[in-house]
Amino acid sequence: MTATYRDVKADILDKITQGIWPPGSLVPNETDLARSYDCARATVNRAMRELAEDGIIERRRKAGTRVRMAPVRQARFAIPIVRAEIEDQGAAYRYALVRRDIRAAPDWLRARLNLRDGGRVLHLVCMHYADGAPYQHEDRWISLDLLPKAAEADFTATGPNEWLVAAMPFSNAEISFLAVQADASLADHLGCAAGDALFRTERSTWWEGQAITFVRLTFRRGHRMTAQY
Amino acid sequence: MTATYRDVKADILDKITQGIWPPGSLVPNETDLARSYDCARATVNRAMRELAEDGIIERRRKAGTRVRMAPVRQARFAIPIVRAEIEDQGAAYRYALVRRDIRAAPDWLRARLNLRDGGRVLHLVCMHYADGAPYQHEDRWISLDLLPKAAEADFTATGPNEWLVAAMPFSNAEISFLAVQADASLADHLGCAAGDALFRTERSTWWEGQAITFVRLTFRRGHRMTAQY
DNA sequence: AGGGGCATTAAGTATAGACATATCTGCAAC
DNA sequence: GTTGCAGATATGTCTATACTTAATGCCCCT
Numbered sequence: 286m287t288a289t290y291r292d293v294k295a296d297i298l299d300k301i302t303q304g305i306w307p308p309g310s311l312v313p314n315e316t317d318l319a320r321s322y323d324c325a326r327a328t329v330n331r332a333m334r335e336l337a338e339d340g341i342i343e344r345r346r347k348a349g350t351r352v353r354m355a356p357v358r359q360a361r362f363a364i365p366i367v368r369a370e371i372e373d374q375g376a377a378y379r380y381a382l383v384r385r386d387i388r389a390a391p392d393w394l395r396a397r398l399n400l401r402d403g404g405r406v407l408h409l410v411c412m413h414y415a416d417g418a419p420y421q422h423e424d425r426w427i428s429l430d431l432l433p434k435a436a437e438a439d440f441t442a443t444g445p446n447e448w449l450v451a452a453m454p455f456s457n458a459e460i461s462f463l464a465v466q467a468d469a470s471l472a473d474h475l476g477c478a479a480g481d482a483l484f485r486t487e488r489s490t491w492w493e494g495q496a497i498t499f500v501r502l503t504f505r506r507g508h509r510m511t512a513q514y
Numbered sequence: 515m516t517a518t519y520r521d522v523k524a525d526i527l528d529k530i531t532q533g534i535w536p537p538g539s540l541v542p543n544e545t546d547l548a549r550s551y552d553c554a555r556a557t558v559n560r561a562m563r564e565l566a567e568d569g570i571i572e573r574r575r576k577a578g579t580r581v582r583m584a585p586v587r588q589a590r591f592a593i594p595i596v597r598a599e600i601e602d603q604g605a606a607y608r609y610a611l612v613r614r615d616i617r618a619a620p621d622w623l624r625a626r627l628n629l630r631d632g633g634r635v636l637h638l639v640c641m642h643y644a645d646g647a648p649y650q651h652e653d654r655w656i657s658l659d660l661l662p663k664a665a666e667a668d669f670t671a672t673g674p675n676e677w678l679v680a681a682m683p684f685s686n687a688e689i690s691f692l693a694v695q696a697d698a699s700l701a702d703h704l705g706c707a708a709g710d711a712l713f714r715t716e717r718s719t720w721w722e723g724q725a726i727t728f729v730r731l732t733f734r735r736g737h738r739m740t741a742q743y
Numbered sequence: 744a745g746g747g748g749c750a751t752t753a754a755g756t757a758t759a760g761a762c763a764t765a766t767c768t769g770c771a772a773c
Numbered sequence: 774g775t776t777g778c779a780g781a782t783a784t785g786t787c788t789a790t791a792c793t794t795a796a797t798g799c800c801c802c803t
Contacts, residue, residue, distance in 0.1 A: 289756070302684040314783055325758045330784080341684075346765040346784045355679045357592060360689055364587035364743075450584045455531045455570075460589055463738040464693030464713040482693040482711035487738075509692040509716075514593075518786070543753060554788045559754075575754045576796040746803085755794070764785070773776075 288322040294332035296322070301341060301352050312342065312350040360514040364460065364488075366446055367413045367421055367502075376415040382441050383474070384410040387429065394426055398489060398496030405429045407436055409445050412474055419475045424501040431495050449490075449498060456492040462510070463487070465503065477506040484508045517551040523561035525551070530570060530581050541571065541579040589743040593689065593717075595675055596642045596650055596731075605644040611670050612703070613639040616658065623655055627718060627725030634658045636665055638674050641703055648704045653730040660724050678719075678727060685721040691739070692716070694732065706735040713737045 288296075297318075300306045312318075315333065319326040333350060336342045340357030344350045371378045390398075390406045400406075406426045413421040425445050427435045438448050465471075465485050472479040485503045489496065517525075526547075529535045541547075544562065548555040562579060565571045569586030573579045600607040619627075619635045629635075640652040654674050656664045667677050694700075694714050701708040714732045718725065 298684075308683055316783085326784095327759090327786095328757065330786090331756090333784090344784065345767095347767055347782055348765095349783060355595070356683055358687070359590050359592050360687075362589050362591065364589060366584065454537055454585055455527075457743070458587070458589075459740060459742050461738045461740040462691050462713065463736075464711040466709075466711040480695075480709060482695040484691065484693040507692075509690045511688060511690045513688050514686070545753085554790095555754095556756095556789085557787065559756090560786090562754090573754065574796075575794070576752055576798095578753060744803100746801105748799105748801090750797105750799085752797080753795090755792105757792080758790085760788085762785100762787080765783090766781100767783100768781080769779095771776100771778080773774100 288324045288328065290328045290331040290335075293318070293322050293324065293329055294335055297332060297336060298341065306352050308352050308354045310352050312352065314349055358514065360512040362510065362512050366450065367423075367444065368447065371413065371415040371420060374415065377417070379414040379417065380442070380444050381412045381414070382409065383412055384408075385440065387436060390426070390428075394499060398426075398428065398499055400428060400496060401430065409440055411440070411444055413444065419505050421505070422471060422474050422503040424503070425498060426500070427498045428496050431492070431497055445498075446500075453490075453492055453497055456490050456497060458488050458490045460486055460488045467506075471503055475503070475505050481506050484510070486510075517553045517557065519557045519560040519564075522547070522551050522553065522558055523564055526561060526565060527570065535581050537581050537583045539581050541581065543578055587743065589741040591739065591741050595679065596652075596673065597676065600642065600644045600649060603644065606646070608643040608646065609671070609673050610641045610643070611638065612641055613637075614669060616665060619655070619657075623728060627655075627657065627728055629657060629725060630659065638669055640669070640673055642673065648734055650734070651700060651703050651732040653732070655728045657725050657727065660721070660726055674727075675729075682719075682721055682726055685719050685726060687717050687719045689715060689717045696735075700732055704732070704734050710735050713739070715739075 297312070306312060315326050315329045318329045322329065333342065333344065337344050340359060341353060342350050343353050368378050386408050387405060388408060390400045390404045394400065394406065395404065406428055409425045411423040411425070412419060413423065423444065427445065429436055432452065434452065440448065463485055464482050467475065467477055467479050467481045467483050469479050471483065472481065475483070483503050483506060485501060488500050490498045535541055544555050544558045547558045551558065562571065562573065566573050569588060570582060571579050572582050597607050615637050616634060617637060619629045619633045623629065623635065624633065636656040636658055638654045640654070641648060642650040642652065652673065656674065658665055661681065663681070669677065692714055693711050696704065696706055696708055696710045696712050698708050700712065701710065704712070712732050712735060714730060717729050719727045
């Protein structure tokens with residue numbers, strides 16, 4: 286019946302939320318806590334390490350551990366593949382390729398992805414439907430410098446997203462969320478009025494410092510992205 | 515010169531990104547890895563536990579550890595206090611209370627927060643400015659059932675957000691991101707045209723199952739929220 | 744053939760002890 | 774006063790070992 290690291294973590298969190306250890310105060314050191322919970326120091330260490338990761342406490346060698354003044358509030362968003370997102374909602378997924386061309390990267394894209402002069406890119410426009418209704422508009426640019434195979438891939442049946450996670454499963458990315466007004470083309474594809482406010486995510490993806498792809502995903506009217514924390 | 519858990523983690527990640535252990539494949543078990551890195555099993559365990567948290571691998575007792583087919587892509591967003599967000603950008607922060615009233619919770623709010631019938635709420639409308647320009651419009655509802663002190667707090671000088679993190683530092687929340695069209699009032703406050711697309715976050719906050727507050731934060735035109743991952 | 748139970752296996756967690764590393768504090772030298 | 778060094782101390786990490794827990798898959802019984 287000795288304390289597990291979960292017990293210790295829960296108890297410490299309790300002491301903090303109940304104000305016994307108020308924000309800014311110094312938490313007892315690991316050795317003392319281990320004694321008071323009658324467990325090994327490693328157990329206390331794991332509990333506290335996780336609390337620090339959660340943004341509840343702040344730890345510094347020698348200085349000790351203190352309760353954060355304002356806990357760092359952070360939310361984790363899972364970035365799903367559209368197909369999975371739609372199917373998880375119990376809707377039928379359908380995909381369509383709207384447009385495909387290969388060209389020199391436009392200036393704005395070169396700037397964004399640090400592409401070399403004269404780099405060629407594959408530009409794709411696709412639509413994703415849920416139960417037949419427009420769900421998401423995808424405007425994607427893939428660097429052919431890094432991924433020449435993309436030029437031969439067939440994107441008429443499956444979306445570039447799925448192809449890319451298979452081709453380059455591990456990469457870094459920067460994602461932004463913003464709001465845009467529907468232009469005529471978006472309004473047409475997404476079945477809304479021009480001028481409607483739409484939710485958009487933009488993502489640049491990199492692999493070992495090299496740009497792979499940039500994508501704009503624009504959602505149907507009224508879409509919201511939600512997370513718990 | 516024995517391997518640290520960081521070394522092990524980095525090496526395993528390397529093997530995965532370089533395709534030596536392709537997606538779906540089974541990773542050697544902890545005992546074998548410990549032997550091959552010449553370290554304790556606990557060291558391998560920590561490395562693999564972190565990789566699992568990062569969504570790179572998937573672990574199941576007895577079944578072993580496998581490389582995920584598609585790594586779970588997830589982004590962490592820090593949810594800042596507006597003041598800090600603005601000041602971090604090097605801009606001067608200014609706050610203004612636009613409106614304050616106490617009333618019975620409207621139906622839509624009662625439904626959203628599971629408030630009891632006839633629950634009273636404090637309704638605040640505030641503006642946050644960066645270098646004098648409108649930055650964010652805040653439309654906040656605070657449950658007076660749970661936080662009666664809020665009725666006496668002075669929100670003319672500092673925003674409710676800062677008051678709330680001091681009053682209720684630890685709580686759960688649900689956050690949504692969406693796009694809205696500016697109505698006349700928003701357009702006026704944020705200095706944009708009616709109909710403009712604006713980025714909005716909505717957040718409901720709870721403490722021990724009780725609703726504390728609901729807030730709509732609408733940002734100035736062109737705002738984007740960004741995260742790396 | 745089908746179903747139940749048990750052995751086996753891999754991860755999950757705990758422990759005591761040790762050493763590493765960062766950094767705060769006070770004291771001493773300039 | 775300021776700088777720099779040394780000691781003290783809290784966290785960070787590793788090891789070796791042991792026990793726990795979940796799940797697979799095989800064997801045996803029906």
